[in-house]
Amino acid sequence: MSDFSLRRLAEWDPQSKTILGWPGPEGTYKEYPERLARATQEVSSIAQAIAHFQSVILAVGSERYEEAELYFNEIDTPFEIKLHKIEGDSMDVWLRDFAPTFVVEEPTKGEASIVGVDWNFNGWGNKHPTPTTVVFAKTFLKDFKIERIETSIVTEGGSLETDGEGTLLITESSIINDNRNPGKSREQIEAELKHCLGIEKILWIPERKGLDSTDCHIDALVRFVRPGVLLISKANEVKPTEWTTVYEEALEILSSAxxxxxxxxxxxxxEEPDEDLFEGGGFEDDRAVRSYVNYLLVNGGIILPQFGDPAHDAAAIRVAQMLFGDERRIYPVLIDELPRLGGGVHCVTQEIPVSPSAESAMN
Known part of the structure; x- marks a missing residue:
């Protein structure tokens, strides 16, 4: 019997810092320098938005570190944006997926602490692995002297949506998949998820293998607003495709769950913004991710994606105001390249929560 338990806190719990990263010149976008530049700019804008609410750690590969220093020396924000040098030149932006998932380790005796779960990132099923990203979780935890929790399964943080009270939302296609967990049953995967995240109940959404580079992550489809309340991304397609079917299936399953x-x-x-905003599609023929639910909660705020669709952008802000009221300041951030590359605000971030023991000491 283990002498400790692990528990993933909800995103609305108090946070210590947020991690983001600059993409490296030898990474996934090596052949697309313009895209690399635009992705860098959008990640930098998100980092600055978050730094109005809490501290940021920006992971930068050694090849671009001096460039990042020059850039952020000119930036003044209420909270610190601290650069952290990562060896290697193939960094990517999707910190939600290849950074550790931070959880509370609660020992039988003694104080709780924050530890990092390493999900054995393999480039979303060996689609886009890079030398820097596949070891990032292990490297980051070692650099910051945070205990590393090893796991027996492969997944990504964008697959995992929890309410902090024992419920997990996840898509089957992103984890019960031979490109990540060959030979493993749903029961085996469930057992490991429950152990690592302190989960009591898992709600499975089918989604579709191969529909995008992530095999359909949950964090662009449906999110917890608070326990018992979900925000779902409503498909907006002139000619319905499998993406509309995915939305309809998720809505049907969750409506009776x-x-x-x-x-x-x-x-x-x-509702998603209009699809004609992203003519030409996304990266390597994938559909652009047009999701307002790929927001990020920070201390006292919500970083809300905007896409340049005046009607839908305004409607998303109204929904956020209705859901969060006076408890959170809405900070809109316009993004265009990140959706084309396959993600959004939530995808490029990973929060480090405040340890409950530290929080209680402050109160």
């Missing part, structure tokens, strides 16, 4: 506490869900919809 209950969480770990037995509560039925209140479900709010927010």
């Amino acid at each position: 209950t969480d770990a506490k037995g509560r039925p869900f209140e479900i709010i919809e927010v």
